[in-house]
Each structure stands twice: as C-alpha cells, then as structure tokens.
Amino acid sequence: MITTPLITRAEIQQYKQLSNSINNAKLNELILQAQMVDLYPLLGEQLYYDVINNTSDWTDLLEGVIYEYNGITYTNVGLKAVLAHYAYARYVLYGDVIDTAFGLKAKMNNDVSEKIDYPMKKTLYEHNCNYAFNLWLNVESYLMRNNIAKYFKCGIKSNNKNFRISRIG
Structure with missing residues (x-):
C-alpha cells in the first residue's frame, strides 16, 4: 500500500494558493488519491x-529539468507540478468533507466567508485537472525524448464522459 x-503542502503552494490550516491527514489523503487515480494510469505500472x-x-522527472534534444x-516542468495540480483539484472538490461521529459533513466556519x-467547485476541479494534464503532456515529451525504458504509454484517461455503445445493424 502506498502511504x-x-x-508536500509547501510544494503544492509553489503552484497554488493553499491554506496552511488544512488538516495534514486530509491533504495527504487527497495527494495519495491523486497519485493512484491520476498519475498511475499516466506513468504506467512499472x-x-x-x-x-x-x-x-x-529527481529530474520529479523536480523538472532543462534538457537538450x-x-x-x-x-520538463516536473511530475511534482502535475501532481500538485491534480491534488489541488481534489482538494477543491473534496477538501471540506470531513467524517464525524454523525456521518460525513461539510466543514463550516464562523467567519464572514461564504461557501462555494x-x-x-466542479468547474475549478475540471480546470485544474485539465491544466495538470497539459503539464503532463510536457512531462510525457521528456520521457519519450529521453527514451525512459520504464515508461510505456498506456491507459491514458479520456476526458470524454459521454461514452456510448450503439448497436450496429
């Protein structure tokens, strides 16, 4: 199990405005989900x-690097930039959901701020996922140009949510 x-929070904050008061366990949960759901299909298992x-x-893959081809x-913008945007997308959509003794609740505060x-939230989620995927295309070019043997193009997630099967004949 990947744990x-x-x-880190600080690395996400290099790309996105993210509060320091977010629960660490919740943030790590969302990062791990982004790793398995978003990165795993892009990188391939190996x-x-x-x-x-x-x-x-x-290091060059994760942090990014300038290279010649x-x-x-x-x-190469780096895989951490891709993951930061995928994790932030998940945070935007699911970050205020917490588990309590009375079931799942949306976290509320006493300030004058207003909930989105x-x-x-869905628009922000989709925007950040699209941006992350565009960053991924940059990282993928780095992998292909450098003939990274362990990279196999497989199972890229389609953004088409309107998949239909039609009967022929």
Whole structure:
C-alpha cells in the first residue's frame, strides 16, 4: 500500500494558493488519491512503482529539468507540478468533507466567508485537472525524448464522459 506522498503542502503552494490550516491527514489523503487515480494510469505500472520506491533516482522527472534534444533546448516542468495540480483539484472538490461521529459533513466556519457552491467547485476541479494534464503532456515529451525504458504509454484517461455503445445493424 502506498502511504508516502510524492509532494508536500509547501510544494503544492509553489503552484497554488493553499491554506496552511488544512488538516495534514486530509491533504495527504487527497495527494495519495491523486497519485493512484491520476498519475498511475499516466506513468504506467512499472514506472509508477519505480518512482514511488526510488524517488532519489528520479529527481529530474520529479523536480523538472532543462534538457537538450536534437539541438533544441526544452524544459520538463516536473511530475511534482502535475501532481500538485491534480491534488489541488481534489482538494477543491473534496477538501471540506470531513467524517464525524454523525456521518460525513461539510466543514463550516464562523467567519464572514461564504461557501462555494458545487457547480463552481466542479468547474475549478475540471480546470485544474485539465491544466495538470497539459503539464503532463510536457512531462510525457521528456520521457519519450529521453527514451525512459520504464515508461510505456498506456491507459491514458479520456476526458470524454459521454461514452456510448450503439448497436450496429
């Protein structure tokens, strides 16, 4: 079972405005979900587990790097940037849901702030997922240009939620 997040709160805060008062256990839960649900299908099983188990061997992939390919200089934004946006997307949608003795509740506060409604949360979630996937395309180019043997293009999640099967004939 994967229990070690690849990114920290501080690393997410490099890309997104994220409060310091968020419960660490909840944030780590969302990061681990993003790792398994969003990164795993993109990286493929072999590379995913190698990155998880040998993070120090994958610094350029995780942190990002400037590299040259066919005489052109490129920038790999880094897998942590991708994961930060996927984790933040999950935080936006699920971050205020907490488990209590009386069931699941939405966290409320006593300030004058107002809760964001679900359609807005969903829009923010989708926007951050789309942005994360575009960052992923940059990382994927790095993997392919550098012939990373453990990377196999497989199972990329489609954004098409309107899948239909029609009868022919």
